[in-house]
Amino acid sequence: MAPTPAAPAEARPLDDALITSLVEDAVLAPSMHNAQPWLFHYDPESRTFRIRVDPARELPSADPERRALHISCAAAVLNLRVAAAHAGWQPVTRLLPDPDDPDLLAEVALVARRPESYDELTELYPALHRRHTSRAPFDAERVEASLLDVLGRAALLEGARLAFPDAFHRRTILELSGEALAREQEDPAHRAEIAHWTGEAPEGGKRDDGIPRYAFGPRARGGGAPVRDFAPGVPSAQSAAAADPGVTDRGGGTAPDPDFVRESAVFEESPQLALLGTVRDHPADWLRAGQAMERVLLEATLDGLATSVASQALEWSDLRWAVRDPASAMGHVHMVIRLGYGPRGPDTRRRPVRDVLTVGPSTAGPGE
Helix, strand or coil, X not given: CCXXXXXXXXXXXXXXXXXXXXXXXXXXXXXXXXXXXEEEEEECCCCEEEEEECHHHCCCCCCCCCHHHHHHHHHHHHHHHHHHXXXXXXXXXXXXXXXXXCCEEEEEEEEECCCCCCCHHHXXXXXXXXXXXXXXXXXXXXXXXXXXXXXXXXXXXXXXXXXXXXXXXXXXXXXXXXXXXXXXXXXXHHHHHHHHHECCCCCXXXXXXXXXXXXXXXXXXXXXXXXXXXXXXXXXXXXXXXHCCCCCCCCCCCCCCCCXXXXXXXXXXXXXXXXXXXXXCCHHHHHHHHHHHHHHHHHHHHCCCEEEEXXXXXXXXXXXXXXXXXXXXXCEEEEEEEEECCCCCCCCCCCCHHHHEEECCHHHCCCC
16 A cells, blocks of 8 residues: 655644744743743644743833833744744744734744745754853953944844944943942832842742842952842952951852852953844834844854843833934834853753643633
8 A cells, every 4th residue: 555645844733842842942032030921822723833921920120111021022032933944944923913912922833944945044043052141251352343244134134233332332331231230229129029030949949930149140340341230239259258268159159048159250341232222112123122132142152252131221211212322323222232252151040841832722822
């Protein structure tokens, strides 16, 4: 008996292992305070992923307009597109597909790709698991202009722009970041929100979100990099040892004891910064900016750069406006990216796929 012919690629369903793998890759995206504010629903009939807001993971103090939430979820959308392209599918993306459902941020349909076709997103796949936020000092070596052009192109491909501020504008951005940190420390709601999303789980517990202590990075004792300090009141190992010669570093912040101390380091005096923005400032623009941000970060990782993102000055409306370069056509800045040559940041925890993914008819999706 002749073998049954294989179904054409257009009709072939995705198996459970591939669906899970695609979401595992998607959730490697960065998010403010590593809150991971996304939910995925996969509809096998239409072979479509729907990406929604997880309302339990909003940050009302730092992100009242949900700008960062959109950017974070959009970064996960970009990762999903990269993973799908790597698996041989063509991802077709729609942003805000339902005007009556603003929490449904995007749909990504997987379409069969012709064997001879090529999607350059595939080239970014090796960076998915290598990209990590680095809160360590970077070297003084400057990133060459040709590489900055490559990063600028990556942003343009996603509908955003990347601008590289001059020395004067960099000083302004650093001052605004310092002002934002001071405001943050004076505001109890901000402090409580950061405390909720950082550090270790209570004794005997387990966390799969937030910023763990080992990812805080060293405490700055010089330099001007706009790296958010998640524990400004925690002494460095050097200052603790100076106060008490018997005190030493207790594991770089991974130990769950109240005597946690950190190393200190001198950061770069003139950090290399990039401003990522769009002409307009609507939710669809935030989603484009989030995909552009992740594409830039993945491209930078492939090219051997370390990166971190700095959003603290952008969390205050008056400071956000001052961050933009008045000489640029960029209307609204959505992210400050720090680039350079330095150590890769550590892995941070991620929510398991079973907590963020549902599968079935579209009416069964979370929140639908």
